[in-house]
Amino acid sequence: FKTISAKLPPQDDMIKDIIYQERHFPLRTVQDIHGIYLVSSKELEESLIEGVRNLDAAANELLDGICLFCSTQELRYLTDAELIETIYAQ
Secondary structure, three states: OHHHHHOOOOOHHHEEEEEEOOEEEEEEEEEEOOEEEEEEEHHHHHHHHHHHHOOOHHHHHHHHHOOEEEOHHHHHHOOHHHHHHHHHHO
């Protein structure tokens, strides 16, 4: 079942919210045989980079923990397999 589900677009409940500096950003978890990866939006990446510049330790930790930042549309419509392929291609 996991192999089949990795090839299907995500369901809405697979995308959670993460709150950073009182703003909500989408966060999605994808996994394969090698591990579990966090994927979020470019908007969160920009906010985290700004936070790192302002010496925010939480921003640095979040930035290190998220494997891929992509557009919200990609986050919502790409399959787990497609996102993992993008992560490995980096």
